[in-house]
Amino acid sequence: MSEEDILRKITERFGERVLEAKILGRRRISILVSPDAYKDAVKYVAHDLELEFLSCLSGVDRGDSLEVVAHLGFSTQVLIKTRIPKDNPVIDSITDVLPAANLYEREAHDLLGIVFRGHPNLRRVFLPEDWPKGIYPLRKDYAPEHPKPLRGGESG
Amino acid sequence: MGLVEKFVRKCRARSPWILLFDTGACNACDIEIAACLTPRYDVERFGVLARGSPRHADILIVTGPVTRQARDRLIRIYEQMPEPKYVVAAGTCATSGGVYWGCYNTYPSLDSVIPVHAYVSGCPVKPEAILKAISILVEKIERGEV
């Protein structure tokens, strides 16, 4: 299936819920959907279009919203994106559709604060246990500085 | 007493056992140090053996910028080693933070966490540099300078 075919099928299937659809280059397609269509879009691309391989799931801080990007496909990569508001970053988890998303969603939760509804085990995976809650390093408002020890009084 | 002490120092210097510890490095220094154990560089001819337990080790070789999570383990391992113990900071990351200077999860250098006796620069360290560092450290141990 060529990139144009895939794009056409998705836009036909989801109609108005597709906010933006473009071809980024050879074998790269980007689709931005509304949050309620995110899981259905992933299911459709994985099962109906048979691109069942999840290669990555990224989180991006877009300023006033957080974006979740799911990368699907062995050969042609379809990027399914959705944006959720920063003050209430809740989105459906796709681990029941694609179990591979387990660790990636935990990472997005840990570093960006996105909450995945329905994830079996949404806990810390990268940050240390004593990292303060509510501080998300990959958000734009976090300015990196030398880490000071959170316990003990020695200088870092 | 002086003669006994000299004899003990000489014995200590003849077979320093090392412990390798990685505090969040990219692995390049670790595989170069591991290459020292292999036939081409063969660090065993200096009497050096790589042990798995801190209680058997004389020299602790640390690679990597100290990440927050690894810091406590590093200090615990250092405390478990019996005296006299020496620490070698291998690689630019252990010496001064390296490329990770300024990252939110790493400390600026190893000597802000535990005392260090030798610094080996390089990104990654060359196996020859590790061999030279060990032999210089061992000579200093024998002369009683550390």
Place this chain on the structure above:
Amino acid sequence: MSFEIPIGPQHPIHVEPLMLRLSVEGELIVDVDVDVSYIHRGIEKALEVRPYIQGLYLVERICGICNAAHSLCYCLNVEQLLGKEAPPRAKYLRIVVEELSRIHSHLLWLGHYFHTLGFETLFMYFWRDRERVMDMLELITGNRVTTAYNTIGGVRRDLTPEVEQKLRRTLDYIEERMRYYEKVIDSEPTILARTQGVGILKPSDAVRLGVVGPHLRASGIKHDVRLDDPYSGHDEIPFNVITWDTCDCYARVKVRIKEVHECVNMIRYALDHMPSGDYRLKIPPFFKAPPGESLSRVEAPRGELVHYSISDGSDRPYRYRVRTPTLANLLSVVEMLKSRDGYEVYIADVPAILGGIDPCICCSARVVVADEARRRRTVMTLDDIIRISRDRGVERR
């Protein structure tokens, strides 16, 4: 009754901290959890504050063993953002260094894996042969590890005819040695007993769990980024994608040994058909990339490596996302270590199975065995676990 064993062993020659928490009943493992926080350095955030050319050197140090793959992926990514492509000679030179780096990584893994299984001699042999490959890398690029060969727009050095001669001789040597090792592995009953039937991962599970690389190919799935999504002239170079059907640790060993042969053939083809011309585009070191996004994928020695970046028109990335192959493979360790009906996994199998995915993560804590029944905690080192695994493994089979 089950209790938890955290395994984050520290090993004399091993790499990277990883904490695995096993829930066991007796000696059977029933549940697993992973904790990779020791190695988290905050690189994605650091890349957002560095200009593209500085980011290249940071990205290379995400992993020292696969540094050529990371720097290649980064260069492809930025070149896509700029809308440029490396010249043909640079593409072939990139392939030469990439495949050499794959050979060195596979030899490293093979040596290390057999060390975990108890064969010190094979470990020494593999690493001795690997030194020849490191010499070649040093001659071509200037450094053994963290080669810094790829740059945005091409490669940094050219290949001279003298170096090419030496490279060809090294390739002949490596090929002959790999044939010898394959014979040894296939005829040694203890190796076969400890790897065949251990760590089964069914093909459907492998795809579902997002497994990549030789680990995926050892479960029979024919997927390789060089074939499905060619990136640096790979569509011009003929090669075979090696798969194996038995889905166990033996398959993982076989796939990697045969892949070394394929790498040798690819390098020979690239040397025979090397295009002439420039090896580097003239791009100023500090530049502003046009707004947009780009996704680059590379077949690193451990699997598919993904770099995804978003540019907002400035001289540094707005967001740079790196997904390393081991993160993708880690979930399958959880699956392979759980006992099910008809498939039992013991603590003694942990090093063989964990090693089978070629983890690019280090071990630095100790093992604490918590015995709930007797309310006692004992501390073990990885040496002890490996010794248990070697003794029990030999007894069991």
